[in-house]
Amino acid sequence: GGMAAPLLLVLLLALAGPGQARRDALREELLLSPLPTGDVAATFQFRTRWDADLPRGAVSHYRLFPKALGQLVAALGVRELHLALTQGFWRTRTWGQPPLQAPAGAELWVWFQPTVTDVDKAWKELSNILSGIFCASLNFIDSTNTVTPTASFKPLGLANGTDHHLLRYAVLPREVVCTENLTPWKKLLPCGSKAGLAVLLKAERLFYSSYHSQAVHIRPVCRDASCLAVSWELRQTLTVVFDSFSSGQGKKGKHGSSALWSSSAHGTSLHLPLALPPADWSLFKMFSRTLTDACPLASESKVYVDISPKNKEKELLEVTPPPTSVHEAIVQGDKRTYAVYDLLSHSLFNTSRSLNVQLKWKRPEDSSEMPIPVLHAHRYVSGYGLQTGEISTLIHNTHPYRAFPVVLLETVPWYLRLYVHTLTITTKGKENKPSYIHYQPAQDRRRPHLLEMLIQLPANSVTKITIQFERALLKWTEYPPDPNHGFYVSSSVLSALVPSVVAMKDVDVEQSPLFTSLFPSSDGSSYFVRLYTEPLLVNLPTPDFSMPYNVICLTCTVVAVCYGSFYNLLTRTFHVEEPSRGGLAKRLANVIRKFRGVPPL
Numbered sequence: 001g002g003m004a005a006p007l008l009l010v011l012l013l014a015l016a017g018p019g020q021a022r023r024d025a026l027r028e029e030l031l032l033s034p035l036p037t038g039d040v041a042a043t044f045q046f047r048t049r050w051d052a053d054l055p056r057g058a059v060s061h062y063r064l065f066p067k068a069l070g071q072l073v074a075a076l077g078v079r080e081l082h083l084a085l086t087q088g089f090w091r092t093r094t095w096g097q098p099p100l101q102a103p104a105g106a107e108l109w110v111w112f113q114p115t116v117t118d119v120d121k122a123w124k125e126l127s128n129i130l131s132g133i134f135c136a137s138l139n140f141i142d143s144t145n146t147v148t149p150t151a152s153f154k155p156l157g158l159a160n161g162t163d164h165h166l167l168r169y170a171v172l173p174r175e176v177v178c179t180e181n182l183t184p185w186k187k188l189l190p191c192g193s194k195a196g197l198a199v200l201l202k203a204e205r206l207f208y209s210s211y212h213s214q215a216v217h218i219r220p221v222c223r224d225a226s227c228l229a230v231s232w233e234l235r236q237t238l239t240v241v242f243d244s245f246s247s248g249q250g251k252k253g254k255h256g257s258s259a260l261w262s263s264s265a266h267g268t269s270l271h272l273p274l275a276l277p278p279a280d281w282s283l284f285k286m287f288s289r290t291l292t293d294a295c296p297l298a299s300e301s302k303v304y305v306d307i308s309p310k311n312k313e314k315e316l317l318e319v320t321p322p323p324t325s326v327h328e329a330i331v332q333g334d335k336r337t338y339a340v341y342d343l344l345s346h347s348l349f350n351t352s353r354s355l356n357v358q359l360k361w362k363r364p365e366d367s368s369e370m371p372i373p374v375l376h377a378h379r380y381v382s383g384y385g386l387q388t389g390e391i392s393t394l395i396h397n398t399h400p401y402r403a404f405p406v407v408l409l410e411t412v413p414w415y416l417r418l419y420v421h422t423l424t425i426t427t428k429g430k431e432n433k434p435s436y437i438h439y440q441p442a443q444d445r446r447r448p449h450l451l452e453m454l455i456q457l458p459a460n461s462v463t464k465i466t467i468q469f470e471r472a473l474l475k476w477t478e479y480p481p482d483p484n485h486g487f488y489v490s491s492s493v494l495s496a497l498v499p500s501v502v503a504m505k506d507v508d509v510e511q512s513p514l515f516t517s518l519f520p521s522s523d524g525s526s527y528f529v530r531l532y533t534e535p536l537l538v539n540l541p542t543p544d545f546s547m548p549y550n551v552i553c554l555t556c557t558v559v560a561v562c563y564g565s566f567y568n569l570l571t572r573t574f575h576v577e578e579p580s581r582g583g584l585a586k587r588l589a590n591v592i593r594k595f596r597g598v599p600p601l
Contacts, residue, residue: 024050024064026190027300028197031338031513032281034306034317034359035095039210039243040281043099044197045514046189046236051223054232055079055113064297065234066188068133073218073232076122076129077113079166080155081218084108085136087177088211088241089534092376097332099515100237102213103491103532106136106175109153112166123168135180137172144414145490146170147450150438152409152495156518157219158230171411171490173535174480177212179203185214188236189295196295196343197303200287201238211241217518235518242286282358290354294343301343303357304513308337320358324348329512333374333500333527338513374399374498375406375457379491379533386471386541389416393465393492393533397457399499404526405435405456406496408465412449412489414442415472415540422468425453427461444472457496471540479542489536497526 031043050065054073062070072078084102092098108127116122123146131138150164182203186193193201206212215237223229283290294301304327307317323339324347330336341348341355348355376396383389395406412418420439425432436454440447457463480487519528590600 023052024048026064026295026298027514028295028298029300029302029304029514030197030200031099031304031515032306032357032359033099034281035241037094037243039095039241040286040359041095041098041211041239041241042286043513043515044201044236044238046198047514048190048234049221049231050234051229051231053230064190065232069188069216069218069234072126072129072133076126077116078110078126078218079113079159079220080111080157081126081216082107082109082156083130083134083217084213084215085134085175085177085181086211086213087207088209088213090211090213090241090532092373092531093378095241097373097529098239099513100213100215100239100518101530101532102215103171103173103493104535105171105173105488105490106138106177107171108138108141109167109169111155111159112168114163114166116166119166119168127170134184136177137175140172141170143447144445145172145411145448147411147440147448149409149450149452151407151436151452151454152493155219156217157221157233158227169411173488173490177214178207182206182214185216185236185238188216190297191295195293196298196301197291198295199291200283200289202287202289205287206238206240209240210243211239213240214238235514237515242281280358280360283356290356291343292354293349298344303341303343303355305339305341305357305359306336307339308335318360320360321351321355327512329516330500330502331512331516332529333498333502335502372396372398374501375494375496375529375531377492377494377531377533379536381489381536381538386539388468388470389538390422390466390468391489391536395455395457395463395465395494397459397461397463399459401459402499403456403458404496404499405454406494408451408453408455409493409495410449410451410467412442412451412469413487414444414446414448415474415487416449416469416489416538417442417472418449418451419468419470420451422466424467425455425463425465427458427463432456432463471538473541476543476545479545483540483542483545486537486539489538491532491535494529494531494533496529496531498529499526 025048027045027047027049029045031045033041033043035041048064052065054070055077069081073081084107086102086104086107089104090098090101092101108130110123110126112119112122120143124142127138127141130136147169148164148167149169153167153169154162182201186198186201189198191198193199215235217233217235217237219233220230221233223231291303305319305323307319307326319339324342324345325340327338327340328335329338341357343355374397376398378394378396379392381389381391391410391412393408393410395408397404418441420441425434432455434453434455436452438450438452440450442449451467453465455463455465519530586601593600
């Protein structure tokens, strides 16, 4: 009888174990991509899938999925949530297409369930809760920087309808990302930073880089091919770019910054003369740590290294130790070859206790030729003085023979008053009329400008979009700290289906890197790209904030000296003091002087 209860408990746990394992699963991966400039990009992805019905709040036990985010989704009726915190700017023109790009600062966009009645109230509450979870300034999101796009941000997960009134989008371009944002992000991981790929996330190495972006994506996805049930997917991504200069691996040569552009029938190429051979990289050089094991809770744990040959030459990059397998896939319209290290493979840790992947170039090149991305953009502000100015956006389509449309989203603060009649779109010297345009004018201190356009980009062309604005005068209490630094304008967003260079065929998504399955795939001849331009820094007319201080000091001095003296004279009372008769000694002296006939004292 005494042994029956423990045996029954063990039997129940054994029966519940596999069922629970099927309900939620964790997959972790690290993608290492050498960049043409000799730098290297590292992209971490941690995907948790959970077969649960979160919105109805019928969940009480959380295993791999973070409870803080699960309760947030259930309580506020969130259908999709995408949050990114980024320091730096991804240079698409020189680094190529990013796996996952985000604008500088903090970006948050959320789709709510149709059952949410007051979307603005839920949006405000959501931004405040996320501000507390991630220790970020998301509580500064309000109506002055929130917009509702109509065409740019479609749901990435399962969606019954796309009523854009349920969508909210906001960017805080001035947000600074640091270790206090990374720590809560790591705590959401099932293994934390104690095991698996997360042991590489050492803060002093991650922030000593030229680009750092961390993100959280929550969305509903199909549970299986029949799509009769819904699973919830959480993706935590972190992208960091290490450059050889800041990592102390050799300084750039005398001619390292010069570049030669050449055009041919196959598109535009960039030749980068390297004065020194490209730096060799390893996990230890990048993160000051090596991998010892996989996360025990992960069903998959892999390291991908992009060893794709450039321009169909033989491979210039060799990796050690030998990879577990080699995987080929069509990624972002191009053929990619990945060396794969499976951390769950027993043979990987047989020879050594730790894995330190090393990337070495087989021979130093005189010049590395890099194909320019098919779609890239550049944005700047021009003009002089502090009254008017002009925002210009250049969109490049470098495809030699294919034209395609792009959706452009511009969000401009209310204190830059746009003149919409000055909007011009020119391509190859001719006017380019957008086929769709949506403009929502700003209201002072209430909402920003929202401009969305669908623009056709001809093959091998540069499209220039310009619009003029006038600077508004702010109240003196509305200026932020250090107003002479300038005011930020958030990045433009470009969304497009870019034609593929290589014919895309169906590949096993589970074998490819995770970022390939975040955006919806199309018919195979094109792939979806979302790009962000640079944020802008605009100067506004700024009063002399030292003048009130001078006035206060001068006024206080005048009051203290002049009025104080005058008031003292008016209120002082004067008393006449009579001379005292003196003491006993004085009277004795006067008696003696009287007898002597001398005048008294």
